Amino acid sequence: MAASADYDGSDVTAAPFRVLGPLEVSGKLGAVYVAPGRQEIVLGALVLELNRVVETTYLVDVIWTHDPPKTARTQVQICVSRLRKALADGGVDATIETRAHGYILRAPEGATDVGDFHRLVTEAHALARDGLKAPAVDALRRAIGLWRGRCLAGVPSEVLAGTAAQLDESRLEAVETRMRLELELGRHEHLVGELQQLVAGHPLRERLRGHLMLALFRSGRQAEALDAYHQGRALLTEELGLDPGRELRDLAQAILTDDADLALAEPAEPHSLVVTPLPEGGQERGADPNPVVTPRQLPADIGDLVADDVIVAAVCDAVTVGRERGQLNVVVVLGGPGIGKSTLARHVAHRLAAGYFPDGQLYCDLRGPGGQPVGSAEALGRFLRALGVPGQAIPDGLDERAKMYRSLLADRRILVLLDDAVSESQVMPLLPGTGSSGVLVTSRGQLTALPGTRRFDLEPLDQEQAVQLLGRIIGEHRVEGEREAARALIRLVGGLPLALRIIGARLAARPHWSLTSMWHRLENEHRRLDELAYGELSIRASLSLSYDGLAAADRRLLCLLSLAEGTEIPSWLGAALIDDRTPNPADLLEPLIDRRLLDITATDQGGEFRCGLSQIVRTFAHERLPLEIPEAERAGAVRRMVGGWMALAERAHKEIYGGAYTIVTGRGERWHPPEEHVRRCLRDPLGWLESERTNLLNAVELAARSGLDELCWELATTLVTLFEARGYPELWERTHQVALTAVQEAGNERGQAAVLGSLGTLHLHRGEYEAAGPYLSAALEIFERIGELSGQALCLRDLARIERHHGNDDRALALYESAERNFVRAQDVIGRAYVLGEMANITMRRADFARTRSYLDEALGICRSAGFDRGQALALRRLGQMQTYQHQYEAAERTLLEVLAMVRASGDLVGAGYVLHDLGRVNAHLRRVGQAVQYYSQSARIRERILDHSGAAAVRADIVAILGRPKTSVG
Template identity: 50%
Template sequence: MAEEPARAEPEREFPSFTLLGPLQVRGPHGPLHVPPGRQEAILAALLLRANQVVGTDHLVDLVWGDHPPKTARTQVQICISRLRKLLGRAARPAAITTRPPGYILTTEPGNVDAALFTDLVAEARQLGRQGRREEAVDRLRTAAALWRGDCLSGLGNHRLANRTRHLDEERLTATELRIQLELDLDRHEQLAGELEMLVGEHPLREKLRGQLMTALYRSGRRAEALKTYRRGRDLLVRELGLEPGPELRELESAILAGRLSADAAAGSPTRSAGTPAPQPPAAEQAPNATTPPPGPVRVVPRQLPADIPDFVAEAGRPAALEEALTGGGNPEGGGPVVITGKPGTGKSALAVRVAHRLAEADFPDGQLYCDLRGTTGSPATPAEVLGRFLRALGIPGQMIPESPDERAEMYRTRLASRRILVVLDDAASEGQVLPLLPGSGDCGVIVTSRSRLTALPGVHRLELDVLDEDRALELLARIVGRQRVERERPAAEALIRTVGRLPLALRIVAARLAARPHWTLASMVHRLADERHRLDELTHGELTMRASLSLTYDGLGEKDRRLLRLLSMARTPTLPGWLAGALADDRRPFLPDLLDPLVDAQMLDVVGVEGSGDFRYRFHEIIHVYAREQLAAQDSEELRGAAFARMAGGWMHLAQEAHRRVYGGDFTVLHGDALRWSPPEPYVERLLTDPLAWLDGEQAALCRMVGHAADEGLHDLSWDLATTLVTLFEVRGHYDLWEQTHLRALEAVSRAGNLRGTAAVRASLGSLYMRRNQSAPARNLLESALSLFLTLEEPRGKGLCRRDLALIARREGDHATAGLLYAQAMEDFTASDDAVGRASVLTQSTHVLLHQGRGDAAQRQLDEAFRIYEALRYTGGQARTLRRSGQVLLERGEPERALIALTEALEFCRDSGDVIGVGHLLHDLGHTLTALGRTRRARELYEQSLAAREQIMDLSGSALVRLDLARLLAASGDREGSRALLAPVVEVFHERHMGREAAEAERLLGTG
């Protein structure tokens, strides 16, 4: 059927306000200057919601986040006043007026490019539905021409990021729509080049890949179309662990079978040109908002430390290590390699160098790394390392078993089908290493140790010694400069002989020369000769290193030497920059500047970048030992104690601030009176942009500080930090760390007679055991904590205990006791002004109300709880409340409203990376869509929930999803598919004493 002639598009004036690229305001004679910073951010927020009211609170949050100054609202008013003057000079009229509770920017339609873009795309969609494809394509090209880069590029305000990402996504969707329309107009040959470019930019976008396959096939390039599919499939499997979606698979099948007609549409092998794409029945379509996330991601860990640019090793050592790891052509591959040698010979450097060289080609599925701390007083346990590796491989903390043997089994299972390189640095013994070896020969293992670890079976051994003369000269040349070495070759040879060709000692001496270009190498030889009595022992182990280290140490200024000594008190794997400020009690704006002299002298290494953009540092183990010796010899106990208190107080301040940012305040947590030390506010702001990410990154340091503070007698800080860290432990499922830190803190407060700390730790441990379904020990701890809090008249503590005791009672079916305890907890949290505590009681107690048949009251409580969490911007609470609300609505026979609530909860979980929450909510959404009769969509969601839970090895959760999916298949007549799903789960139900579920599965199997 012939199309109608194209109609002329009405002329449009170019908009005065452009957001689709850099923010710009156009005046009659060109762009107007928008002052960067606050005015730019506020104008962007008003333009993104043009002709709508934008609240003052929203603008304050946009500019200052969680810590606005007292004058924030006044400063917003000043910005608005200045923006009004700016808009008065714009090419087309616009005005900002005060409209409670904020402001509204009013302007005529089409004066903001983002709004104009949205209108043009909507017009195009309408024209496409009417069959007017040419006009629709013209509208979409006009819309695309409005873009001058990413939305609000260069603005740098992360709080606007969600809205801008939405517009960037709409841009790409509009491009896909325009290409589909042009494919329908038989423009496949003209589109092939553009589509190849777009697929290159967005390789995981299946819609674009399908369109490229269609264009290539229609252009007579069938082989290239199939190759495009295979590339996409390989990429999806490698990056995400996913197969292509059904449309792309059907398209490939149609091309292979020759069923894709010359005029078929992309992604629909049987549709002819000009025919609208068939839509599933309305009952099968969930709203757009319910679209679930892609399936589980195949996590590829990249944990290797940074490589050393000027690395030098004994000739042939790197090649020998590579051959041992890869098998050197042996089809069965290589085996584990143990690198041994005395301190300072470069074991770790060699391991990291070779690991980087082999990473991509030989071990593409990732690299795991752990410092086993074998030469420290607290070597890492195999269970600790296994927990860390499992989390790096995508297993949430809640799914990691407590038993070391079960962790090892899960670890070997996870590695069985992968090619991963495992680097175990500084191993203490064979017993520490054995549980960490993969079961698969496809994986590689490098172990470094001072011990030879002769009891490890089937390993290659590589022993390092000092460098030969040529390699030592090469290392010196790389550090101080090749011309300088050649100019003084005899002095260079004398120098490397004097330091015994030990790589670490040579690096230290060379660093002093590199920092002092006016010194000759001969002068350094003479300096070493002046300290002959120490240097004579250069080849005799630790004393030798002490002599070499003293050369660099003595060259530092007094303040730098003192800081080096104080830094040695830290028990952290790496050192953050702010730690120097705490130890020196220096609050300068750029705290890492304090460490520059130590880095220049190579007494500290830079090993990474932290969230603030500043560097992370690390001691070499021998330098750490040397610094601690100097600390004991030179600094008084009083000075050491004060510095340690500031260091511990810095960790405490940052952990407490992270909790505040997650929860919206100091809610559901008790604090002690221990000293805090705060880095400068701008530094803290940068560091805690993502508070949970900071807690994750500093997990090891924070947990060690709990025990370290207890050892130093700071019992009040020990319990305070331990209970504050539940912010991390609870979200990430680090239940073993929760228990370890709390038992250590409990020992400290009990010994000190600290009643408040004892009550707080017992209450928190009770909460942990409750989550583990260990009701008896949980109740004992909570009741003993409650007794102490009653004595201390501590309302928040009483509320925490009563809330958790109510949950235990409710689980045991004692709803009367639960209701009484919840009512008391609500009074306690109200008395302590704890909004999150109140909201948690409102959410949990709905179970009691439903048991009493008071569904309306339950929903009102959930609505109130959500409003509290929303006001505090506590997303975890919002997600939990929405999920509970969805479940309540479904129980009350309101599946449409349940769908909305559960979908929103799913978005919160996706945004926070809560893999477990996503799996649960996909399951809930499957129930909801089943109740709505949308069985096809329900089946898809169940399958995605199953994939998510199996990805994290959640056996009981996977079994429950399989049971619901099997019910659905059986109801639709697919009994064979139902039985295939259930075969593996009956045993799981029996093992976990889930009798009702086991009986249902056996009934569906026909065996019950």
């Protein structure tokens, strides 16, 4: 979408490389011509990775999505050579440098409009956080004004299209943010027209629709606001079978009830800590005027702290609230290694010391030197000495020391800071007996048994906070000069404050180092922990404290978890790695969660929690893996892990199809999670496959790398259940190419045939009939040689589709009949039902409706008996098509609407695309032009979404045809 005229971006100097629209390049001599096609693609890829190496293999992939020629690398070199000449001839301040494995476009950081866009958006967010909303809106207007259309419009690369789509999404997010800020500034009346245009262009974006509803409501147009909501709800229901999200529903309810909370609020004052002034002289009445000793043990506060102001204020309030009632406040700050617990606690302690705790502050690092926990008795001895008790007067026993300690603190206002506590038993004796004092504890564990505590869990710094921290350490000018490199560094360490401090310290000590060079040092995962050390600061040392405190079994489990490559770890996976058959596998992960080495990230469909292993912890655990676990045990763990994914994927397929139908099974070793857990997870089997998609894809690739070729091809082909229903042809191809390489290297004939046959089906799915034939023929030859009936049946079924596509119906029927016989011999009833449906398609076109009905009734009965909903929908769709052939258009519409409800309920996008096309044709026959176009448009959008471009083209041809007819009626 072109930017509006008021977004002129006039204060941003035009960058020499512009991709926010059609690719454009300019230099000192004006516009630079870049040849369309391959040169555009190569330059687009280099610009998007400015000042970063782009591998030659990646450039080959972005140019040739399928089957690159043998001369691909040579052609890339030619493109680069011509681009170098074009840039030099045009006077562009940039060079393309050759690296060992690729190329790097070297140019100033501000050389792209993408960089300008991100800089302005970041500036806007910073201004908004500071309450400067009007300048933030102006910055966002300038950022949005950089866009000249769709990112990389006209550049013919499917791979780059994915990156471009993400950038287009960033533009829409910036638009949404600007709208929100303008609404907060009270500009609602001026926004209505623009928001109506945006919602019309992006009708499924609920945030934009919410902004429109609020702008209409605040403009006194309550009825129109509710109408905008109902239009959106109808569209979501019709297009996707979904209801609006909770946020939009709540907004509609608030508008309906004229909720006062929707009125324009005055800007809130920033939260600040209120410190009650003490009476003159700094003491409250009744305090001891001559304390023997006033301890001041707090370590120094840190000058460059970056933390969430809301969290800091909340911790301060928690420590101080209720003191006038004599209530002891114990506040615990929790988090994993390097998260910044101690830094935040020290800052809070300094902030409160003078105003609330003038009688002193006690401090003890309870972890102790070398990571050995400090005993409670030893800590009390230190505190008693700090409070003025002579060494010879300190009791020997823990109980006596605790009593003396509580007596000394009874009427005093002292803050006790206990850093890095290991357990509740360590902390309990160190608590004062009265509420005049306060206690602030940091810990890597949970400490849930401490009575009356307030607990605060710290999270890693977000992107902007992390950038701010780096800027404070090394200077904002260095960060601004390499903004993208700074963000890349932050992503590598997951926003971990300790890691960022180490990076900052190293860069500050070496002003000649760039942030990019630091990123290259950290990019090597094997050396990352070595690089994350400076002076006394060390990520490895920090993690070792938590790791060494684990039991041996928990250390082994953490190391094995580093073998799992997904961002989320399901609760059963730990049990698979160590081959533990406990009925509650989640319990095995609890010690690692308690130590903050695993983070709870979500809850799965079965109600079990899911964990995340941060990149830093994963690197540390992977480094320890060969030291803790022999190679044979590691191999067994990988085999069980992949076997667990295979068992669950296979079970999901069976739940969907009613059995192990329409698939070739192998002999890979399964590892079965507890049955109760499996039942809970697979209540929605297709939904489970979707939710675990990333983990399942990783498992296919891990199996290939680990020499588990049998599991690799089985898992890849089983996942076609997901790829086919939800429209993931690119994942289908990716997993199968990995599996094909694995089985070919292993000489696995059965696996080769299964993967080749499935690739043939993929080509048919894409409408590439000529490409499908060789795959299917090769697979059939192997299946016949080894006597695999299911495989033969599947190949014959798909070869029949090719014949049918070419109009050879007699040949197709013969192949379908052969496939049916093989499915019967293999006892594959669903495979047979599918073939019956395809035979019905041929006899229907021949107007042999009695035979067609017979085929369809039998197929429908089989699918209903097996509980295969997708098969029922397919058979009913054929029935609706037959009714269309018979000119029974009203009956056909009823049948197809039933099918549409079925496929939407199951989340079958592919099926929805086909049925919507059928409904469009039926309504075209009924002369309901408007309704037909609506169905056609929905079908085309879905087919584009699942990358079925030929199918989308066919639908659009039907739209053109119907709009060209005389319009007798519109319904």
